[in-house]
Amino acid sequence: MFDLFEFPADGSGLRRAFANFPSGVVAICADVDGTPHGLAVSTFVPVSLDPPLVSFCVQNSSSTWPKLAGASHLGLSLLGTDQQDAAQALGARNGDRFRASQLHRGTxxxxxxxxxxxxxxxxxxxxxxxxxxxxxxxxxxxIATQPEVDPLVFHGSRYRRLHADTADTWERKAG
Structure with missing residues (x-):
């Protein structure tokens, strides 16, 4: 059953498999000693409604996470389709990670x-x-939302937009 494109269950094989699963892109940011720091993740998961919990994963090799880990509050921005440049800047190892972004502060x-x-x-x-x-x-x-802003999606190792079918399109496909 799995003989067509079987890959080893190692980091390379997992990377190929995970590339087939779309995920949102989330900016994790905080001010640390008066300076904004941030990184982008695509491993964001709602965990619980009561109490309200979410989770995300960060590489152990991240040089930014140790700075953010000590912050009392973190800001998570679930990026929109027009924020590809911001996602790329936040994922860069060097340079101004906020060059493509306007920021606002929370508590x-x-x-x-x-x-x-x-x-x-x-x-x-x-x-x-x-x-x-x-x-x-x-x-x-x-929490706050902007329902009119579509999410930025990471799939196949690149950023994508969702294609939304209208209810009419679904009805024609079903009929």
Whole structure:
């Protein structure tokens, strides 16, 4: 059944498999000692409604996460389709990570990117070591959304837009 394109269950094979699963792109940001710091992740998962929790994963090799890990509050911006440049800047190892972004501040040092589809402000609750990553669980304190902004999607190792079918299109396909 799996003989067509079978890959080894190693980092390379997993990277190929994960490239087939679309995910949103989230900016994780905070002011640390008066300077904004941030990174982009595509491993964001809602965890619980009661209490309100989300999680994201960060590579152990990240030079930015150790700075953000000590922040009292983190700002998560669920990036919109017009924020590809911001996602690329946040993923860069060097340079001004906020060159493509307008920022606004939340409480406790949380930083947000204008133009996102949603914003979540929270407090890191638990960090769990997991192989070459850390899983961070964040307790949500505040949220805001812009439903008219479509999310930025990462799929096949590139940024994409969702294609939304209208209800009429679905009815014609079903009929």
């Amino acid at each position: 406790g040092g949380a930083v947000f990117l204008d133009g996102a589809s949603a914003w979540i402000e929270g407090v890191p609750e638990v960090t769990v070591p997991a192989g070459d990553h850390a899983v961070v669980i964040l307790r949500i304190h505040r």
